[in-house]
Amino acid sequence: MDIIKVSHLVKEYKKIKKEMGLKGAVKNLFVQDAEYVRAVDDISFEIEKGDIVAYIGPNGAGKSTTVKMLSGIMRPTSGEILINGISPQKERKRVVKNLGVVFGQRSQLNWNLRLGETFELLKRIYQIDGALYEKNIKMLDEIFQFREFIDTPVRQLSLGQRMRGDLAAAMLHSPEILFLDEPTIGLDVEAKYSVRKFIKEINARSKTTIILTTHDLGDVQELCKRLIIINDGKIIEDGSLDELVDRIAPYRQLVIDFYHPITVGHPKAELVSVEEARAVYKFRKDEITAAQLIEDISHTAPIKEVGLREAKIDDIIRTAYRGSAQL
Numbered sequence: 001m002d003i004i005k006v007s008h009l010v011k012e013y014k015k016i017k018k019e020m021g022l023k024g025a026v027k028n029l030f031v032q033d034a035e036y037v038r039a040v041d042d043i044s045f046e047i048e049k050g051d052i053v054a055y056i057g058p059n060g061a062g063k064s065t066t067v068k069m070l071s072g073i074m075r076p077t078s079g080e081i082l083i084n085g086i087s088p089q090k091e092r093k094r095v096v097k098n099l100g101v102v103f104g105q106r107s108q109l110n111w112n113l114r115l116g117e118t119f120e121l122l123k124r125i126y127q128i129d130g131a132l133y134e135k136n137i138k139m140l141d142e143i144f145q146f147r148e149f150i151d152t153p154v155r156q157l158s159l160g161q162r163m164r165g166d167l168a169a170a171m172l173h174s175p176e177i178l179f180l181d182e183p184t185i186g187l188d189v190e191a192k193y194s195v196r197k198f199i200k201e202i203n204a205r206s207k208t209t210i211i212l213t214t215h216d217l218g219d220v221q222e223l224c225k226r227l228i229i230i231n232d233g234k235i236i237e238d239g240s241l242d243e244l245v246d247r248i249a250p251y252r253q254l255v256i257d258f259y260h261p262i263t264v265g266h267p268k269a270e271l272v273s274v275e276e277a278r279a280v281y282k283f284r285k286d287e288i289t290a291a292q293l294i295e296d297i298s299h300t301a302p303i304k305e306v307g308l309r310e311a312k313i314d315d316i317i318r319t320a321y322r323g324s325a326q327l
């Protein structure tokens with residue numbers, strides 16, 4: 001069953017257009033020309049329970065705006081959102097009970113409270129039953145290991161600890177859906193790896209559905225079977241990373257060093273360059289394997305060394321952003 005269903009979602013922000021100069025300054029006192037920015041422009045998708053979906057796109061693409069509408073923080077201009085069949089705009093309280101939200105750039109934790117006090121506060125806000133609260137604290141501590149800093153004021157936590165605290169806080173009321181907006185932003189490599197591990201663990205243990213917006217393509221590769229790419233408020237790709245790689249970058253390159261300068265062709269590979277004893281071949285992954293190519297060529301001339309070149313995930317995604325399908 002689809003736990004999230006979004007149809008023809010649109011969000012327009014009003015932008016005040018200011019005229020420059022003295023004449024403009026005077027005019028601005030009287031008229032305010034409203035101009036609209038379509039941050040989200042007719043987006044539709046469905047998400048199945050238990051999936052981890054990456055929601056990615058360049059800066060200003062409309063990711064955070066989408067997350068804010070899905071989590072009921074902001075009203076859409078038009079279109080419909082259903083979370084478990086309920087609209088967050090119509091029945092905000094009922095929907096919010098089932099959601100956890102983490103904004104990497106803005107902590108939800110109270111700066112002046114100790115982490116434990118924040119948890120207690122959330123217990124009251126969400127009216128979490130005592131037994132469930134104890135159970136969740138225990139489980140979340142196994143994942144996030146926050147005991148060691150539970151009595152530390154939030155403002156004294158490291159960024160990595162704070163993120164663990166934020167993630168735990170978002171999960172305290174056992175939400176079925178977790179929205180993570182840039183959860184690894186600013187974290188060092190080690191903290192980033194542990195946050196990824198935590199996300200996987202939450203998903204595996206509680207079958208939590210996770211929507212993850214990120215700039216970090218390592219996050220996508222590590223965590224998400226499906227990615228939705230948006231640009232200029234529109235969906236430009238929706239599918240698995242493998243499909244995207246196969247479609248955008250169906251070619252690989254094989255570099256072969258022979259013992260002597262020689263030109264060896266192959267019917268299923270294009271000879272891109274020959275320099276001295278080194279030849280570079282370009283071939284389609286779905287037409288021939290590198291192993292087969294190496295074997296065929298070695299029948300003609302003995303091979304000293306081989307190397308494989310593949311398109312990088314970053315380049316593939318960037319190509320998708322640009323909408324051009326050539327590498």
Ligand SMILES: Nc1ncnc2c1ncn2[C@@H]1O[C@H](COP(=O)(O)OP(=O)(O)O)[C@@H](O)[C@H]1O
Pocket residue numbers: 013014015037038039057058059060061062063064065066
């Ligand atoms: N409160 C706002 N008022 C006006 N414009 C906004 C507001 N928030 C975002 N925008 C604009 O909407 C677009 C999408 O922003 P956002 O959803 O934050 O993108 P992303 O999270 O993908 O970087 C951008 O052009 C941004 O400048």
Ligand SMILES: [Mg+2]
Pocket residue numbers: 063064065
């Ligand atoms: Mg954003």
